[in-house]
Amino acid sequence: MKENELRELAHLCRIHFDEGQFQPIADRIQNLLDYVKQIQELDTSSIIDYTHPFESWVERQNLLHDEPCTEQNEGGTYSRETFLSNVPDQIAGMVRVPNMQ
Amino acid sequence: MSTTHDFTSIASVTTAYGQGEISAVQIAHHYLKKIEELNPKLNAFNYLFPEKILQQALLLDERRARGEVLGPLAGAVIGIKDNIHVAGEFTTCCSKILQGYRAPFDATAVSWLRKQGALFIGKMNMDEFGMGSTTENSIHGPTRNPYNIDCVAGGSSGGSAAGVVAGMCTASLGSDTGGSVRLPAAFCGCVGVKPTYGRVSRYGLVEYGSSLDQIGVLANDTLSAALVYQSIAQSCQFDPTYSHKPIGDVSKAALSKEIQPGQRVGIPTALLEGLSKEARETFDKSSKHLQQLGYTLVEVDLSLVRYAISIYYILATAEASTNLSRFDGMRYGYRHGEAKTIDEIYERTREVGFGEEVKRRILLGTYILSAGYQDAYYKQAQKVRMLLIQQYEKVLKECSFILMPVATTTAFPIGTMTDPLQMYLQDLYTVSTNLAGLPAVALPISWSHDKLPLAVQLIGAPYQEASLLHVAYHLEKAVGFSASQSNTNQVSK
16 A cells, blocks of 8 residues: 555544655555555455345344434433533534534 | 342342432442443443443433332343444444444444443444454454453454443343454353344344354343343344244243253364364353253264355455445445545545455455356355255254354454454354354453453354243352452452
8 A cells, every 4th residue: 555545544534644654654555555455365256245244143133213212211301401411512502513614 | 239249140220220229320420430440451442431320320310209010130231242322422343444433323233222221331342343363453443351461352342342341341242253242242242142043133233244143142141141131132123134033931941940851952073173272162161061951962073164254255245245235335434535536435434444354345245246256156155055055954953052162262362363364264163153143142251361251152043042041040140250350450459
């Protein structure tokens, strides 16, 4: 992996790195990729369906109802105030973020 | 309560409480004192709730005095890994990016424990976001092994394991995505249960690898683990991957005297070559005991387990890169104070907020999912995962359960593993169980020459936790591990 590839990857991940960090990190990532690519030596032509790995023994996903949750369990309350209490910056009950520039 | 009373098992504590021998307030004080004495050495707990536990204990005692029915865990004190919500308390995943974050609700597992009378004492140390095998990747520093404080406790649920073994709580909850309950259980010498995928609700567990994560149990003995597991594997309407199959009476099944004749245990001999001499001796000792108990050993082929690390570190990092994209400084946790634009906030917050290992896994996972590489890595890994699942299904038709090592060696000194790949290879015997969604129980068996625990694990077919715990219970009695603990250097002695 080259330094410029890692720069693009870091941008996709939205993580900042200082100059000088890119090449060592790229080398480490490449080391890991070199190891995991051993899976490419296996013949997987017999596998058709692979998106539901536990389908042979698990029920199909239980879709949840699309309703506001107002249940109060013994440990907490699903209130706007509770969820907003963790927001770093809020105004009038909304999350405040900088303007786009 | 007698000073020789056993505070290390669920049955002992809840029986004494139920019979009125001790109050919940006394029990809480006992564990708070233990934590005060031992936590500075072991670093098992990050956050404590001393006032809250005493309040809860007082309320429980008042309910007992009124003759109310209290629940099977009344009086037991459960430690909770710091990626599982306890309403109103910090959930930080031992990461700077979640500093100050308080859980808005109980995890379903915690809620069930609460309903059954359990008390909560604090949040336990872990590798950041579950990413690690030693609990060295925590912003709070490493958790130390109770049998040698210069050694790791295993990870990522190292705090949960060390805390239980050192007597700082009756049992604990951890999470297991690639072995993170079983490996610390093995390194610290306690029982670790990883449920079938979907058996325990993940609601209130901070996600790392969504197709792999399960909340698990750590306890000093099999019956304690069974009691806690049975309590948490109850219904949930908030997790769409939760299985509503009936769970049955797991603890009763575990204690059952009967060992059905003709049961076979699978031995994957070809996978054992990487074990240290003592780990191999432990495995062989376990298989001999199982034979003496009446099980028949059969050789099984699990050759695809050799690819499990590769499959895991492709799929888990891919899933993690998505799951951790929510940590951006906007709605919760740390936000970089000097960043001005939206992009700067994202990039600087995540630069400072995440540790090195977490950033590395996000990079790897994003690469694997990016255009041009998805087919070669992600899709191929999904397909190989299916091959592994099929191999396990075939093997579990040939035997009732599989005996597998947990680790290649004992707990090693803190700071030993500096190469990420060497660290990942520690998970060789554990990750395949998560990839296949299978239940597993780790059980301590013997001691190394330098008095560190060695363990094995039992792996079963889906939803066979009761059977596994039954085998584990009988193997535990046959081996007599806990009776030999008095000859060790355990810090709580």
